[in-house]
Ligand SMILES: Nc1ncnc2c1ncn2[C@@H]1O[C@H](COP(=O)(O)OP(=O)(O)O)[C@@H](O)[C@H]1O
């Protein structure tokens with residue numbers, strides 16, 4: 001049987017790894033792109049906040065927001081010889097926002113926006129703004145890159161699917177009726193505080209409420225003023241993004257860990273993706289404890305009796321963790337059916353170099369298989 005991720009590689013030109021923070025999204029994204037190149041498809045991975053050592057392994061030291069070709073010597077050192085080139089980049093949020101403004105703002109507004117204090121804190125000020133900019137970049141990359149497969153990593157989202165909502169939120173923010181109050185001359189002149197305005201409980205109100213002090217308000221009012229008129233561009237892009245996400249050739253790879261707290265999030269995430277009619281190629285359950293092999297028990301039985309208890313204790317602990325994971329995996333498989341699950345073991349060391357990425361890819365591709373502990377249900 002073809003592994004679901006191998007099939008996803010064959011059928012898609014965009015794969016997006018999603019899931020909660022720390023589960024292995026960046027690792028899986030880099031692994032998929034590496035394997036695609038090994039198999040003969042030029043690939044590009046756009047990572048977000050990769051671990052420093054992984055960034056180094058991909059040759060991304062100081063090249064924020066630049067697409068970088070991974071050189072043959074780098075692969076050779078890892079004992080790999082890909083059949084197609086692999087590109088990598090590290091998404092720089094601030095740089096990408098600047099590019100959006102440079103592309104979209106009228107020339108006389110550009111500098112004013114770029115120097116605006118509210119704008120400069122935009123990525124932290126506006127919820128969903130990181131997600132928005134990741135989607136912007138994806139659209140741009142898909143339009144300009146010749147890579148057969150682009151793999152997009154996503155930011156550690158506080159709320160599931162923030163990135164789907166992000167373009168709409170930005171639009172909502174720019175469009176919002178109540179935000180227009182900010183453009184009133186009185187407020188722009190800094191004469192009144194925000195309390196005068198009834199902004200209700202809208203998203204824009206919540207964002208604005210984080211800002212106090214006339215100076216920041218002034219900056220926000222200026223920002224809104226400069227941005228007004230650019231909404232059409234944003235709206236068009238929001239449609240393009242949505243179309244790309246829904247395209248036949250785009251699939252999501254949901255990454256999770258086997259621990260109970262992760263599972264609930266993963267099931268929720270999966271439900272949302274399906275409700276949004278987005279294709280989920282597979283759920284990758286990462287860092288699974290493998291069941292203890294019979295041969296290991298046999299080995300311990302052959303040890304001197306004085307050593308046996310300590311080793312048995314370790315094996316029992318491992319067995320316990322493997323069973324716990326097995327129970328979670330069974331529950332997840334049922335909740336996400338018919339989406340297939342792909343299991344990746346917990347490795348002893350972090351996955352921070354090309355060789356270990358390739359080792360990981362063997363599980364994603366189905367060359368190696370991890371059987372979950374069989375549990376009575
Ligand atoms: N199967 C695994 N076994 C061991 N370590 C792993 C495994 N998968 C990921 N890691 C490590 O876990 C850390 C978090 O992974 P990362 O891909 O950065 O997560 P995320 O992008 O979801 O925040 C990294 O240091 C990575 O090398």
Ligand SMILES: [Mg+2]
Nearest residue numbers: 025026048049
């Ligand atoms: Mg990450």
